[in-house]
Amino acid sequence: MKKRITLLFVLLLAFSLAACGQKIDTPSEKKESGESPALNLERISIVTGGTGGTYYPLGGEMAKIVGKELDVEANSQSSGASVENMQLLQDGDADIAFTQTDIASYAVEGKEMFKEKVDQVTGIGTLYPETVQIVTLKDSGIKSVEDLKGKKVSVGAPGSGTFANAEQILKVHGITMEDIDAQHLSFDESTEGIQDGNIQAAFITAGTPTGAVDALSATNPVTVVPIADDKIKELIDTHPYYIEDTVKSGTYKLEADVKTVAVLSMLTVRKDMDEEAVYQITKAIFENVDKISHAKGELISAEKAVEGMGIDFHPGAKKYFEEKGILK
Structure with a gap:
């Protein structure tokens, strides 16, 4: 009988130790003990x-x-x-x-x-918000989206998010990619192109301030082309993931707020x-x-x-x- 009790005790002890050995520390416990989660x-x-x-x-x-x-x-x-x-x-x-x-x-x-x-x-x-910024130089003569017609404009790589934004914004203004001289450049290439005079404007969809545009504004007076209220409404009605947004004055040394749109x-x-x-x-x-x-x-x-x-x-x-x- 004593042998059976002893054996039972040993088995219970082994089972208990095994169960304890299988404990999985929570991430907070591991962090406190110095281990990785x-x-x-x-x-x-x-x-x-x-x-x-x-x-x-x-x-x-x-x-x-x-x-x-x-x-x-x-x-x-x-x-x-x-x-x-x-x-x-x-x-x-x-x-x-x-x-x-x-x-x-x-x-x-x-x-x-x-x-x-x-x-x-x-x-x-x-x-x-990822603000859609239509960037150009202050003395470019481009004051509205309609002014982009016939100009060399960077619209991002085909199939990119920026390209889709550019295409949709141009469309609500009655403009197609064929109405502009579309260039497919990165943000850095776009601002360099504007500075060198190789292009006149660029669509840049990014959080503001955007590094590439900030760098351009440090050496050249820039402006962001506004989107009219009725066009913003039409764009949001057609594509609900857009929201109205504003590039605040002071950003890129802008003298006034600029109305535009953004995605998140x-x-x-x-x-x-x-x-x-x-x-x-x-x-x-x-x-x-x-x-x-x-x-x-x-x-x-x-x-x-x-x-x-x-x-x-x-x-x-x-x-x-x-x-x-x-x-x-």
Whole structure:
């Protein structure tokens, strides 16, 4: 009888120790103990946009925050921005990507520049307005969108988000790509072209102030072409992902506010990424926006991040916003 009791005690003790050995620390427990959160990831890659835009510097700051908060290797890299980024996620060549809300919607629906549905893209959250800026020199004589007719105008790469914005804005003004001398340049190439006199204007869709335009305004008086109220209304009625926006006076040394439109920028993530990993990444970013030194950091918040999404949240991001009481 004693042997049976002893054997039973040993078995119970072994079972108890095994159960304890299977305990999985939560990320907060691991952080307190000096260990990395169990993200099931060796590294996190963030694709952004061209070096002259807003995505690139902002992505670099977010990578630093995620890397520090989660104690993982996180890096950001430049790319062709919104459209290319959707394909990079689809192909598994990136974990997180910046994009515009309109482009994300086109991607998952298989519309516009996407011939097939992109089924590996889900949302983390929206960030800030991506302002459509029609940039030209102050002495160019271009005062309205109609004045672009017959001019050399950079409209972004074919199939890019900027190209789609340019095409839609021109259309509500009764203008087609054939009515202008369309050039397909990056933001940096566009502002260099304006400065050198090779082009007269450029469509630039990015958060303001945009680095490339700031650099141009440092040496040349620039202006941003306004969009009339009735055209803004027509554009929003036709394409609901647009919002009315303003380039504030003082930006690029502008003497007055300029009315235009914007879409929202957003962070997207691969659909097959681990739920806990995306939860921790989302939390790290939106609870440390005060550490973002870029001007756009002031516009980013967890409360605003659920607005205008247009595509499904990743379950990990959804979990974070539900815990915060922002999503019901």
